[in-house]
Amino acid sequence: MDLWFLPGLLGGLLALVFGALFTKAVKDKRTNGELKYGALLYVLGLCCLVFVVFAVWAYFYDENIRETTSELIAVVGLFLGFGLGAIFCFGEYFKVKGHFDADGIEFYTPWTGLKKERWDDLVSAKFNASMYWYTFEFKSGKKVRLSSYLLGHGEVLALLKERGHNL
Numbered sequence: 502m503d504l505w506f507l508p509g510l511l512g513g514l515l516a517l518v519f520g521a522l523f524t525k526a527v528k529d530k531r532t533n534g535e536l537k538y539g540a541l542l543y544v545l546g547l548c549c550l551v552f553v554v555f556a557v558w559a560y561f562y563d564e565n566i567r568e569t570t571s572e573l574i575a576v577v578g579l580f581l582g583f584g585l586g587a588i589f590c591f592g593e594y595f596k597v598k599g600h601f602d603a604d605g606i607e608f609y610t611p612w613t614g615l616k617k618e619r620w621d622d623l624v625s626a627k628f629n630a631s632m633y634w635y636t637f638e639f640k641s642g643k644k645v646r647l648s649s650y651l652l653g654h655g656e657v658l659a660l661l662k663e664r665g666h667n668l
Contacts, residue, residue: 524633524649532653536599536608539652546590552583599647601657606637608645616643626666635668637661 530539556579559566566572592611599608605619622640629636629646635654637645647654658668 529655530652531656534600534602534653534656536597536601536647536651536653536657538594538597538648538650542590542594542650546587546594549583549587549590553580553587556580556583597651599651599653601653601660603660606645606657608647616645618643618645620661620664623661623664623666626661626668628668 556576559576560573560580566576596611597609599606601607603620605617605621607615607617609615618637618639618641623637624640625636625638627636627638628634632646633649635647635649635658637647639645647657661668
């Protein structure tokens, strides 16, 4: 019997369990008003970088890659896909920062810039299950999206529940 699908199924199941355990641990982590990513994103970026180095090595040292179009496309796909993944992970890890207190939130991402808002101006707070982040919309029209992988997001949720928002 051929069980070609079993490794993918087991890998997906392990990723699901690991993701659930990790986000639970991150939610319970206390950061005293600071929002930042933990080491997981840095390690993920390093893993992506290792795959990029492997793809570059394979291109220069494996003669068969340049002979077969399909292998060349696969190596270039590895290089581009994991290269973009590494840039994204390192960009998130090193650049996404924020602070919050009982009055408001100040949050910076390289993708949307700096947002500084007061909790009194909060119009809506919703959880996006498909992206696994919380979206906070303010009277100014600005939206702050906090990933469930951010250290400190649990404290923000507790603060908002105290203020009467149901998340």
